[in-house]
Structure formats: structure tokens, C-alpha cells
Amino acid sequence: MSEKSAELEMAVAANRAAWDASARLHHGNALWQELAEGFAKPGFSTFDATMTRTLDGLELQGLSGVQVGCNNGRETLSLAAFGAERCLGIDQSAEFLKQAALLKDIAGASCDFLCADIYALPDGIRRDFDFAVITIGVLGWMPDLGRFFQAVAGLLRPGGRLVIYETHPFLEMFEPESETPHLPAYSYFSTGPFVAEQAITYDGSAKQAAPPSYWHSHTLSGIVMALIRAGLQVSRFEEHAHSNRETCFDVYENQEAQLPMSFTLVARREDG
């Protein structure tokens, strides 16, 4: 095995352990209660207004979708509200997929979940999805974007579309909890890995120790070029002034000198 592959495998395995160890902190709290109550009602969706507009525009009625890095499945389940059918959520955290199974039961949904590393998908899985979804907080867990987008493109039928709604890479330069949150703290070009040894929560509230996790920053050109090389043709790209991540990043919203904070990208598998 090459040194690069060994490094990738180490980071992916460490991240699996870190996400599994953090899962219990995402269950039984107010956010979980909201999800459980929401999915008890038909047509519930957790997507925000921006992603809702994007998905509405893609006319997903009757189409099959796959979400990579689905976590507790809230968004895979939400795709039903847009008319999508036969959806699959993929995540490598078995502990989060237990939560997805609970939400699926509450919703009475027909989608499926697969516990797998995107870099080592099992043989024999469906590879003809009409669309794929990647949202907030997935790309940074990927040590190798080239191999990542090859795997994602391989899940789509020819002509299938990929939708990304992610954090804008510029935001990775800032540290909202520092004493000088508005000064750049990290080089745009430092790829990491940034190693954290704290439980992973979305509001940064948990400070307890957890297995080390490996975060990789990617530049915008790195993201776009990796998907072009994977045979995906960009058809839409929008940068947004609003945040779609932890609430501590809200300090960068509504500024006179506004940073780009999130982006939407739609691409199509070229051979379609």
C-alpha cells in the first residue's frame, strides 16, 4: 500500500471512531426531539430555504437519490418531501445510522441506509441514482477529494446530477471563538489535516475528550477541479452570504465587508 493510501485509511478509520464516539451526544437532546416530532408529520423536511429552492428547481418527483455522509439520515429522509423515491443514505458511522433507523421508523419512510466508507464502497450496490446530495460538513472529512468525487460520480447514472450545499472554503480561514474572530487565523492554502481531540457536536458545546479526528480544508478550485476530473460538469454555482454551519459562525453574517459563507453547486455526470 502506498504511503498516501495508508494515510487516507488511517484518517478515515480515526474519523469513524470519532463520529461513533460522539453519536450519543446527538441523541435525546432538544434537537433530537425536534427531529422526532417533525418526522412524525408527513412532508417534513430539515432543509433550509436555500437548499429547498435548489431541490425544488431540480424537480425530483419520482427520482432516486443518494446522500453521501448522511449522518443521522435527517436529510435523506427529507428528500421524500420533494417527491424523491428509493433514496439511499451512506455513512460510515454505525452509531449515527442507528439514529437514522429510529427516524426512519418514526417517518414510516421507505429509504435505505448503508454503513460504508465512501472510499471503500461494497461491490454490488446500486450505481444508477438520478441524483446525489452532499451537504454541510462532509467535504472536510475527505482526505482525498479526487477519489471522493470519483466514488460519488460512480453512484450516478449517466446524466445524473450532483448537488452540493457546503461551507465556503474562505470560512475555514477564520476561528470564530478566538479573541480576534475577524482576523484570518489560517492560511487559505493549508490543507491540514487539522487534528481535534474533542467530541464532535454542531454547536461546539461538548468539550469532552474523544478519539482524534482529522479535518482537511480544501480550496474552492480544489473542489471544482476534483469534480471536473471525476467527469462531472458544473451547471450551477452560487456563493451565499449566509452560514449553514455551527451557530458560532453567525458572527460573520450581515457584515459590511461580507465573506462568502456557503455555496451551492450542481453538476451533471458528463456521459449522459
Ligand SMILES: C[S@@+](CC[C@H](N)C(=O)[O-])C[C@H]1O[C@@H](n2cnc3c(N)ncnc32)[C@H](O)[C@@H]1O
Ligand atoms: C457533518 S456530518 C454530515 C451532516 C449532514 N450534512 C447533515 O446536515 O445532516 C459528516 C458525516 O460524514 C461521515 N463521514 C466522514 N467520513 C466518511 C467516509 N469516509 N465515508 C462515509 N461517511 C463519512 C461522518 O460519519 C458524518 O456522519
